[in-house]
Amino acid sequence: MSSRVAHYLQEHLLGEVIDSSDARRYFSCDGSVFQIAPSLIVYPRNENDIRKTARFTWQLAERGRLIPITPRGAGTDETGAAIGSGIILAFTAHMNRILELNTKAKTVNVEPGINYGKLQQVLHTHGQYIPAYPPGIDYSTIGGAIANNSSGENSFKFGSIRNFVKSLRFVLANGEVISVGNLSKRELSKKLGLATFEGEIYRSIDILIEENSELIDRMKLHTTLNNSGYALSEVKHKDGSFNLIPLIAGSQGTLGIITEAQLATEDYDPVSCMVMAEFDSAEKMQQAVVDFNASKEMADSIELIDQSSLEEVFKLNPNHLKDLVSVPLPRFLVFLRYANQKKPPKSARKILETYAKSFDVSDDPEEQIKFIKVKEAINLVIAHNEGLLRPLPLFDGSVPVDRLREYLEGLDNINKSNHLHAAIWGHLGLGHLTMKPRLNLGHVGDRQKIFRILEEYNQLVIGLGGTVSSTSGDGRLKAPYTQYVYGPELYALMVKVKQIFDPYGTLNQGVKFNSSVEDFKTILRSDFSLNHIYDHLPRA
Numbered sequence: 001m002s003s004r005v006a007h008y009l010q011e012h013l014l015g016e017v018i019d020s021s022d023a024r025r026y027f028s029c030d031g032s033v034f035q036i037a038p039s040l041i042v043y044p045r046n047e048n049d050i051r052k053t054a055r056f057t058w059q060l061a062e063r064g065r066l067i068p069i070t071p072r073g074a075g076t077d078e079t080g081a082a083i084g085s086g087i088i089l090a091f092t093a094h095m096n097r098i099l100e101l102n103t104k105a106k107t108v109n110v111e112p113g114i115n116y117g118k119l120q121q122v123l124h125t126h127g128q129y130i131p132a133y134p135p136g137i138d139y140s141t142i143g144g145a146i147a148n149n150s151s152g153e154n155s156f157k158f159g160s161i162r163n164f165v166k167s168l169r170f171v172l173a174n175g176e177v178i179s180v181g182n183l184s185k186r187e188l189s190k191k192l193g194l195a196t197f198e199g200e201i202y203r204s205i206d207i208l209i210e211e212n213s214e215l216i217d218r219m220k221l222h223t224t225l226n227n228s229g230y231a232l233s234e235v236k237h238k239d240g241s242f243n244l245i246p247l248i249a250g251s252q253g254t255l256g257i258i259t260e261a262q263l264a265t266e267d268y269d270p271v272s273c274m275v276m277a278e279f280d281s282a283e284k285m286q287q288a289v290v291d292f293n294a295s296k297e298m299a300d301s302i303e304l305i306d307q308s309s310l311e312e313v314f315k316l317n318p319n320h321l322k323d324l325v326s327v328p329l330p331r332f333l334v335f336l337r338y339a340n341q342k343k344p345p346k347s348a349r350k351i352l353e354t355y356a357k358s359f360d361v362s363d364d365p366e367e368q369i370k371f372i373k374v375k376e377a378i379n380l381v382i383a384h385n386e387g388l389l390r391p392l393p394l395f396d397g398s399v400p401v402d403r404l405r406e407y408l409e410g411l412d413n414i415n416k417s418n419h420l421h422a423a424i425w426g427h428l429g430l431g432h433l434t435m436k437p438r439l440n441l442g443h444v445g446d447r448q449k450i451f452r453i454l455e456e457y458n459q460l461v462i463g464l465g466g467t468v469s470s471t472s473g474d475g476r477l478k479a480p481y482t483q484y485v486y487g488p489e490l491y492a493l494m495v496k497v498k499q500i501f502d503p504y505g506t507l508n509q510g511v512k513f514n515s516s517v518e519d520f521k522t523i524l525r526s527d528f529s530l531n532h533i534y535d536h537l538p539r540a
């Protein structure tokens with residue numbers, strides 16, 4: 001891209017526009033195995049800067065010149081959705097404020113670049129919190145979390161962050177700014193009558209849903225979480241109400257740019273009771289999870305680490321789990337947490353007594369630190385490099401909980417047939433399991449292995465009726481597989497949604513759609529690190 005574009009934008013925007021090779025290199029990576037250098041970086045000061053940038057790229061696209069825009073929070077995305085070849089809109093520098101906190105109404109209005117961990121701390125001081133947050137809350141921004149429809153341990157009870165988004169301000173591909181939220185039937189008719197791009201979007205999406213309602217009904221998978229494609233089935237309800245938020249939360253910057261969000265908060269009570277349970281068979285653990293899912297008295301979270309994870313922790317630091325875990329090491333360790341309770345409900349006890357080999361319960365914060373230390377020991381494994389071998393983020397699937405045993409078996413088989421020894425953990429209650437095989441991205445054999453294991457893994461998950469994208473989105477990594485999750489007809493509908501919002505393809509090109517496994521070959525990094533998550537801000 002010519003520096004004339006940078007000059008033009010700098011003249012018209014309040015925020016900085018930078019195209020130095022250092023900045024371009026820094027923003028060429030996110031948390032994924034991919035690398036694409038952008039042409040320039042814009043640090044928007046306000047919504048107007050974003051509106052103008054989108055309008056500019058739209059006008060160029062009308063004349064046949066494509067410069068894609070990639071919005072970016074902290075860049076922790078593991079799917080390659082926070083990198084792109086055109087303009088990066090970097091939100092953390094300036095658009096990072098809390099705009100309004102209403103503890104009575106239990107809502108908070110924020111700009112997208114605010115650090116999610118800091119926001120949560122502020123909410124805690126007011127006895128509030130947002131229960132759906134990713135494990136990397138301290139690194140993530142709220143904008144990135146919404147765009148990824150993030151979820152984490154509490155999502156077992158509370159679902160993903162989409163459930164907490166009440167309204168959004170949103171810049172469309174042509175630079176028009178809209179407010180999005182739940183609309184009554186009457187409010188929808190008003191939108192349908194607008195002679196603007198917004199009106200066109202509402203009309204087209206409404207017709208698409210009406211004409212394909214039976215097909216869309218079929219898109220509901222039997223998994224608790226699903227971030228594959230666009231959540232078309234959640235937009236229009238039986239009473240005629242209509243809400244674009246489920247499409248946007250999870251769209252990874254491919255439908256427009258979030259400039260402000262209003263989120264609902266919940267009362268925060270630090271008192272909780274925790275259970276650490278040992279299971280000696282996958283069948284019993286699966287049955288326990290099925291029963292926990294069916295129970296009315298839901299845990300907030302149900303998390304897993306497996307024996308190979310514990311073995312690795314012992315190898316890396318023999319003292320880390322000393323006296324905290326029994327030896328010989330349990331096959332599966334499962335952690336349950338019940339917020340605002342001193343002990344687990346009777347139904348949970350019964351399930352544990354039936355299926356667990358043993359379990360410990362604690363409502364004592366001091367003792368719970370020990371449970372948490374065991375649960376979070378997986379971070380040692382995730383962060384550990386062995387020479388040039390790096391733990392790579394390739395998998396994020398979940399399956400219906402009554403297929404968990406087969407999922408575990410399948411992961412074991414992938415490990416064995418590819419001579420890997422990867423630890424397995426995940427948000428068990430959600431049917432989510434993951435592993436990060438250690439491979440050397442600078443080694444041809446390992447690079448080829450990535451293609452093989454991606455194929456094997458995605459076939460496994462889809463074959464079990466699951467989704468390849470559960471806690472975060474499709475990005476570039478899973479884009480080639482979405483068509484197999486849904487089949488060709490539903491996939492075609494999702495491509496139409498993208499075309500309705502983004503007719504010229506200026507929004508985060510290659511993310512979610514238009515990306516093939518063949519493309520990976522040119523964008524695969526030659527080394528992997530997460531160095532970029534440290535802040536990169538413009539000099540004053």
Ligand SMILES: Cc1cc2nc3c(=O)[nH]c(=O)nc-3n(C[C@H](O)[C@H](O)[C@H](O)COP(=O)(O)OP(=O)(O)OC[C@H]3O[C@@H](n4cnc5c(N)ncnc54)[C@H](O)[C@@H]3O)c2cc1C
Pocket residue numbers: 030031070071072073074075076077078081082091112133134135136139140141142143144145146147148149150151152251252253254256257258259382471472508511
């Ligand atoms: C070790 C590790 C574990 C992880 N585990 C989880 C997990 O369990 N659950 C989970 O949900 N995630 C997980 N993630 C992924 C990621 O950390 C989260 O999804 C996080 O919330 C993303 O926030 P971010 O600010 O880093 O977003 P970014 O990575 O910067 O962006 C994420 C996506 O949001 C888009 N985006 C950012 N800002 C905007 C905006 N203003 N408007 C429109 N689009 C925007 C980007 O274009 C991109 O597509 C994990 C990541 C790592 C490194």
